[in-house]
Amino acid sequence: MLDDHDKIYPPSPEMAGKAWADRAKYDAMYKASVEDPEGFWAEHGKRVDWIKPFTKVKNTSFAPGNISIKWFEDGTLNVAANCIDRHLATRGDQTAIIWEPDDPEADAQHISYRQLHAHVCKMGNVLKGMGVGKGDRVVIYMPMIPQAAYAMLACARIGAIHSIVFAGFSPDALAARVTGCDAKVVITADEAPRGGRNTPLKANADTAFAKIAAGPKMLVVKRTGGDITMQDGRDFWLHELEAEASNDCAPEEMGAEDPLFILYTSGSTGQPKGVVHTTGGYLVFTAMTHQYVFDYKDGEVFWCTADVGWVTGHSYIVYGPLANGATTLMFEGVPTYPDAGRFWDVCDRHKVAQFYTAPTAIRALMGQGKQWVEKHDLSSLRILGTVGEPINPEAWNWYNDVVGGGRCPIVDTWWQTETGGHLLTPLPGAIPTKPGSATLPFFGVQPVVLEPTTGEEITTVEAEGVLCIKDSWPAQMRTVWGDHERFEKTYFSDYKNYYFSGDGCRRDKDGYYWITGRVDDVINVSGHRMGTAEVESALVAHPKVAEAAVVGYPHEVKGQGIYAYVTLMGGDEPSEELRKELETWVRKEIGPIAKPDCIQWAPGLPKTRSGKIMRRILRKIAENDYGALGDTSTLADPAVVDDLIANRMNR
Numbered sequence: 114m115l116d117d118h119d120k121i122y123p124p125s126p127e128m129a130g131k132a133w134a135d136r137a138k139y140d141a142m143y144k145a146s147v148e149d150p151e152g153f154w155a156e157h158g159k160r161v162d163w164i165k166p167f168t169k170v171k172n173t174s175f176a177p178g179n180i181s182i183k184w185f186e187d188g189t190l191n192v193a194a195n196c197i198d199r200h201l202a203t204r205g206d207q208t209a210i211i212w213e214p215d216d217p218e219a220d221a222q223h224i225s226y227r228q229l230h231a232h233v234c235k236m237g238n239v240l241k242g243m244g245v246g247k248g249d250r251v252v253i254y255m256p257m258i259p260q261a262a263y264a265m266l267a268c269a270r271i272g273a274i275h276s277i278v279f280a281g282f283s284p285d286a287l288a289a290r291v292t293g294c295d296a297k298v299v300i301t302a303d304e305a306p307r308g309g310r311n312t313p314l315k316a317n318a319d320t321a322f323a324k325i326a327a328g329p330k331m332l333v334v335k336r337t338g339g340d341i342t343m344q345d346g347r348d349f350w351l352h353e354l355e356a357e358a359s360n361d362c363a364p365e366e367m368g369a370e371d372p373l374f375i376l377y378t379s380g381s382t383g384q385p386k387g388v389v390h391t392t393g394g395y396l397v398f399t400a401m402t403h404q405y406v407f408d409y410k411d412g413e414v415f416w417c418t419a420d421v422g423w424v425t426g427h428s429y430i431v432y433g434p435l436a437n438g439a440t441t442l443m444f445e446g447v448p449t450y451p452d453a454g455r456f457w458d459v460c461d462r463h464k465v466a467q468f469y470t471a472p473t474a475i476r477a478l479m480g481q482g483k484q485w486v487e488k489h490d491l492s493s494l495r496i497l498g499t500v501g502e503p504i505n506p507e508a509w510n511w512y513n514d515v516v517g518g519g520r521c522p523i524v525d526t527w528w529q530t531e532t533g534g535h536l537l538t539p540l541p542g543a544i545p546t547k548p549g550s551a552t553l554p555f556f557g558v559q560p561v562v563l564e565p566t567t568g569e570e571i572t573t574v575e576a577e578g579v580l581c582i583k584d585s586w587p588a589q590m591r592t593v594w595g596d597h598e599r600f601e602k603t604y605f606s607d608y609k610n611y612y613f614s615g616d617g618c619r620r621d622k623d624g625y626y627w628i629t630g631r632v633d634d635v636i637n638v639s640g641h642r643m644g645t646a647e648v649e650s651a652l653v654a655h656p657k658v659a660e661a662a663v664v665g666y667p668h669e670v671k672g673q674g675i676y677a678y679v680t681l682m683g684g685d686e687p688s689e690e691l692r693k694e695l696e697t698w699v700r701k702e703i704g705p706i707a708k709p710d711c712i713q714w715a716p717g718l719p720k721t722r723s724g725k726i727m728r729r730i731l732r733k734i735a736e737n738d739y740g741a742l743g744d745t746s747t748l749a750d751p752a753v754v755d756d757l758i759a760n761r762m763n764r
């Protein structure tokens with residue numbers, strides 16, 4: 114009998130001959146892209162408008178001691194001009210952004226390319242008026258409102274580097290990121306409505322500003338009209354400054370390798386890293402993947418449900434779609450408000466053709482039953498996408514059958530903040546899919562599977578090990594902001610001459626890739642990356658916590674949950690009250706997404722004689738998999754393990 118892993122779904126008959134690429138074209142383009150990357154990207158680099166065309170295409174090296182990544186390096190361009198101005202002549206009145214507010218009773222907004230141009234120019238001039246120039250950093254801490262996209266594009270237009278901080282992050286996390294890139298301006302809003310509740314963004318920013326030594330200014334968007342305080346000389350209303358700003362803001366001429374944005378992401382150490390993306394290669398690659406992976410055709414409505422606080426929102430709500438002159442939908446709310454039919458209501462009302470979301474959302478909605486889907490007409494849907502974590506076959510099948518009616522190819526896209534755009538993904542119309550596999554590489558991407566301990570490349574078709582990439586692609590991150598050494602150490606030192614993804618994977622007999630999850634101390638909670646070390650350092654910052662160890666464990670909806678083992682200071686007793694206090698503490702230190710799902714009181718942690726915490730054992734206990742504990746003989750005190758097992762989840 115076939116199990117789900119062996120099922121193959123060929124491209125649907127609806128796609129045959131109509132998609133941007135069929136199998137023969139994919140094979141030919143892929144071959145060209147890896148055999149002659151220079152020629153391939155010289156050709157596809159032309160999909161964006163250059164002010165000064167590039168003459169050099171690829172100048173990249175993963176060699177130890179000489180990690181250097183440059184694409185189209187002598188070309189100049191402006192990302193905002195590519196995403197807006199160049200469409201004005203042909204599609205000035207076409208909708209660029211459909212904005213669907215949190216409140217289902219409120220009207221959606223349709224912002225045309227011409228209107229987008231005016232908004233972005235005005236905001237660009239406002240930022241200039243606040244002293245922001247080329248190369249300066251601007252932090253964006255915003256709800257999912259059109260002004261968040263205007264802010265990104267305004268920065269790109271004037272050559273400033275944006276760093277978006279997800280609106281769910283705490284004031285402390287915001288302060289650390291503002292300080293980390295020494296931002297001149299922080300753009301925020303009075304409040305962020307989500308699921309019928311308002312988050313006090315401006316008040317959070319005020320709290321953050323009290324911890325920031327340098328004196329950035331604040332630009333505030335009026336979203337709800339809620340009560341806030343404005344500090345004279347520091348805080349400015351966007352609508353007031355815009356009233357006096359000109360509509361005319363010439364796009365700055367940027368080098369292809371000038372930074373476009375910084376985006377902080379969790380790693381295996383305590384401090385998140387500022388991933389730096391640059392201008393030319395990023396735009397070419399996000400535009401090209403958006404077109405081919407979603408088979409985007411002119412006039413279609415494309416909806417990526419991510420938040421612009423994550424890389425998915427950068428690449429596939431804003432830059433990729435707008436570079437292609439697409440209509441992109443921005444949603445302020447959550448999948449379950451006012452009810453579990455919200456996504457499908459939005460797809461129905463706006464006639465969405467491509468719908469791109471995360472497995473965790475699919476699982477949560479699957480749990481609510483298919484009646485929520487069946488109430489709505491989803492006949493406009495053509496392509497479904499997923500991203501963020503491996504999708505389990507059960508969720509894949511539900512997505513395919515219930516949402517897609519068996520008609521819509523599912524593109525399971527594997528990529529990372531660091532990769533800028535899709536690296537492993539099917540192309541609909543070309544690649545048969547298998548539930549749970551991200552299938553094959555996109556053009557120009559050369560994945561390899563390495564034996565984890567030796568670092569040898571496994572050359573047989575079937576392979577299991579760590580996933581690395583052999584050569585550069587245009588949207589690869591270029592450095593860690595302010596710490597190039599950390600860039601080299603994190604991605605190029607464990608396995609020499611390769612980019613190391615941090616993920617494990619399996620390659621099957623058909624050469625398809627199956628991501629098995631992170632191999633480092635990063636866990637994936639609802640598709641969001643969380644460093645276990647980050648949560649641990651938040652916990653030990655609490656005065657009653659002596660020690661903490663955090664691991665991931667399987668969670669039905671979130672994919673992975675956060676399991677924290679906590680040792681209290683002598684004299685402090687465990688209690689329900691203290692558990693709540695620690696949960697609130699972590700929320701405050703990092704944000705709600707970091708709240709532990711389980712806190713187990715641990716009188717002691719399993720340690721080696723040299724004092725290293727044996728996380729492997731803690732992971733097994735959290736997973737309820739005691740048979741696989743492995744060798745515990747090197748532990749300083751093996752009895753600790755029995756206690757932890759007996760009190761798993763404090764039961």
Ligand code: 6R9
Nearest residue numbers: 500501502503525526527528529530628642
């Ligand atoms: C785009 C994004 C990256 C990590 C990555 C991997 C996991 C992302 C996946 C997937 C299996 C997929 N991941 N897409 N795992 N299948 N289709 O999510 O970026 O937040 O940096 O996370 O997410 O573990 O290494 P980011």
